[in-house]
Amino acid sequence: MRITVFGSGGVGGYFGALLARAGHEVTFIARGAHLEAMRARGLQIKSVHGDFHLRPVHATDRPEEAPPADLVLYAVKTYHIPETVGVLPRLLAPEGVVLTTQNGVEAPDQVAAVVGTERTLAGAVWVVSQIEAPGVIRQESAFRRVVVGELDGRLTPRAQAIAGAFAAAGAEAEATAEIRKVLWTKFLFIAAIGGVGSLVRLPVGAWREVPETRALLEQAMREIEAVARAAGVPLDPDVVPQTMAFIDRLAPTATSSMQRDVEAGRPLEIEAMSGAVVRIGARYGVPTPAHAFIYAVLKPIHAQAQRKAGVFAEASR
Ligand SMILES: NC(=O)C1=CN([C@@H]2O[C@H](COP(=O)(O)OP(=O)(O)OC[C@H]3O[C@@H](n4cnc5c(N)ncnc54)[C@H](OP(=O)(O)O)[C@@H]3O)[C@@H](O)[C@H]2O)C=CC1
Numbered sequence: 001m002r003i004t005v006f007g008s009g010g011v012g013g014y015f016g017a018l019l020a021r022a023g024h025e026v027t028f029i030a031r032g033a034h035l036e037a038m039r040a041r042g043l044q045i046k047s048v049h050g051d052f053h054l055r056p057v058h059a060t061d062r063p064e065e066a067p068p069a070d071l072v073l074y075a076v077k078t079y080h081i082p083e084t085v086g087v088l089p090r091l092l093a094p095e096g097v098v099l100t101t102q103n104g105v106e107a108p109d110q111v112a113a114v115v116g117t118e119r120t121l122a123g124a125v126w127v128v129s130q131i132e133a134p135g136v137i138r139q140e141s142a143f144r145r146v147v148v149g150e151l152d153g154r155l156t157p158r159a160q161a162i163a164g165a166f167a168a169a170g171a172e173a174e175a176t177a178e179i180r181k182v183l184w185t186k187f188l189f190i191a192a193i194g195g196v197g198s199l200v201r202l203p204v205g206a207w208r209e210v211p212e213t214r215a216l217l218e219q220a221m222r223e224i225e226a227v228a229r230a231a232g233v234p235l236d237p238d239v240v241p242q243t244m245a246f247i248d249r250l251a252p253t254a255t256s257s258m259q260r261d262v263e264a265g266r267p268l269e270i271e272a273m274s275g276a277v278v279r280i281g282a283r284y285g286v287p288t289p290a291h292a293f294i295y296a297v298l299k300p301i302h303a304q305a306q307r308k309a310g311v312f313a314e315a316s317r
């Protein structure tokens, strides 16, 4: 397959590298020091599943230099979607599709609004992976799972072929006829633990058994469950106890990526997390006070980090 990775960070860089190692023709769209390092030294993967080094790699910051793609792996953060989504149609071959990888539940529809539902596949991704240094990705989790689905709920050969390509490259991957349910189930987990963890700012073992904090976590999950049901998403009846049990099994040192972003002063995907719960809840008349509170606290922290990131970007030009 001819693949373009748009956003070559923790997710795009890691899975793109796996796919390139498996023999696919991969172009990486990147920028800044990470792009320069990839051009100069290739892309180095440090992973619990084995280190490897792709060299040379085809990396560019000019989308027009990417050959028409059968698959675009779209892996920018959610706050970069508005400024990048317009480029996607130009990256695609006539039968090409975009696979979204973002946390949250809105990216697939944002992409479909630009490239069309028939050219959009939604992906749900489980991995812990990040840019450790320019040109270097560190992948830390035993899990590296991708679930792929059509927005209209059909189980199609193309979704199966793309999941098959990820599986052949080493990931756990499957195609599903229920991608909205999968995305919302992950959302219920990540927006709740990410939101509460970003307020508490301690590893999960320090707060999941504190009765008041546990109650807040459960309320944050129940609000997402209520919004999902109002939106017609058929979550499992016991999705909240299932997710609480999963959180109880996490290593006590675990944190979410949003919590790590808060602690590092990076921008946050807060609009796509609690922001989305509040917005979608309002659309269906579902009250979401816990997420409204989380959103109100984290929104200015995100804004401040974005201002700082803008200043640094300006200074490095
Ligand atoms: N990392 C993980 O373990 C997981 C992440 N996810 C989700 O996957 C999505 C991607 O996350 P992640 O991979 O961590 O994000 P990263 O920040 O690691 O990677 C995104 C990359 O896209 C780049 N980018 C953004 N805009 C452009 C542009 N216009 N041109 C070129 N490059 C651009 C960023 O560059 P720059 O830094 O310069 O902005 C960055 O290198 C998120 O929605 C996240 O929630 C889901 C599961 C796990």
Ligand SMILES: CC(C)(CO)C(=O)C(=O)O
Pocket: 103, 125, 126, 127, 128, 190, 255, 256, 257, 258
């Ligand atoms: C929990 C995890 C690692 C699963 O992929 C995740 O998506 C995140 O921390 O944002």
